[in-house]
Amino acid sequence: MGKLLYDEASIPSIVEYAQRLENKTIDEVNTEQNSYAGIHQNSQQIGQKQNKKNKGAFGNYLEEAYFGKKNDNKSQADFPLAHLELKASPLKTLSNYEVRVKERLVLNHFTFTDIDKEVFENSHFKEKNENILLVFYHYDSKLFPGDLKVQLADLWQCLKEDEAQLRADWQIIADKVHAGKAHEISEGDTLYLGACTKGATAATSMQLQPHSDIKARGRALCFKSCYINHIYQILTQRKEHGRILENRILSKNETFEQKINALFNPYLKKSAEEICAIRGEKYNPANKSRYADIARKIVGLKKSEDNLYEFNASGIQLKTIRVEPDGTSIESLSFKNVDFCGIVEEEWEESDFYSAITSKFIFVLFKHDTKDSEYYLDRVVFWQIPENDYQIFKDVWEDTKRKIKSGDYEHFIKISENHVSHIRPKGKNAKDVMYTPQGSYEKKKCFWINQEYIQKNVLDKVYKS
DNA sequence: GCATGATCATGC
């Protein structure tokens, strides 16, 4: 073991050392410094031992060949003297050249017995993840870990930034365990911090839980993909522009639900046109998204959706639904257009649709009481998809990916084929097309959640109880 | 009446 090139007890020293990697690869910097951090191996040698596609390959290489750490005691922080954890996070480039974090960031595993005994203040989560050194790198399955380019390295102190929400999320997970409902935990329960299933298949990862005899899938805590992507964006902005205005809508000790309800309260029972009049905005009945536009303006969202800190960090889905006098709705819910070239390169858990499905939903319900009367703002409802239903969304997504890969754009899953989700066109008109992996152009389409599913899971619970 | 495909206004 050679001498380390940084001070193991100092966060600034470790962060500075990590930042030497920015815009370079580990092997480049090691060569410049004439050091392999005491370990005389380059990435080809390690790469031959480890499959290049091994998901942890870059993280291990960073730890061993750059920081000179042996990857042994996993429950201890990576830099115990500095109370600092090291995490590598892969980036991908979308077909529009936008750079995005590729997947959720997995933190510590937990057992239901342990979390049952903890409170947030003394939790393993808080202890281990208070200071995280994040190293964002460009993922490429064809390259050795030492040849991957690092984009950004920086410190994220999640409690200083977002303690209230992380505590609320942690508590939701712990409370399900307290209630003997570990088997009902869903990634959609929470906004930033998630309890994700990890690694092994469902059958082999079943665990006992303290307050129920029902076995539940083992879980790890993670930063959900929207949150880690948000962190990447914030750190990039701070590096490029300094600490510019970060537009938070929550004040201290206020929950997301309380804030949203407070924003909508003044307009309850008022018609769309009345709301526009009160707010001094124009109302155009020919605009098909007029109800959605009102809802977005009330919470302060711009079209791009990333202008509010909490919305960008959580990926929360704000949707408006028109409700008929009998408590039913007419239409299914649409999502972003499918990127035909992007989807064939993606895994389910990295996809836009997965991200939407596992986010929380805010439904803004506009109702009318007779067939010919105006719709008025009736209620605001929070909801998430139960995890038991994720599989069918995944099946629809996988089927769509497979058909696009084979060049079949004519036989996507229809609304009549299941009770949950389908694929349908969404473009300016039939001539509005998108480039495909086959080099042809096909009509734009997107994933939809079936009206029937929303009716049963959301509207019936609100209007038929 | 429902399934499916087509289309529209908006804002950046």
Added chain:
DNA sequence: GCATGATCATGC
């Protein structure tokens, strides 16, 4: 010009 969040139109 384009993505978005929807609603509309048609044919069976």
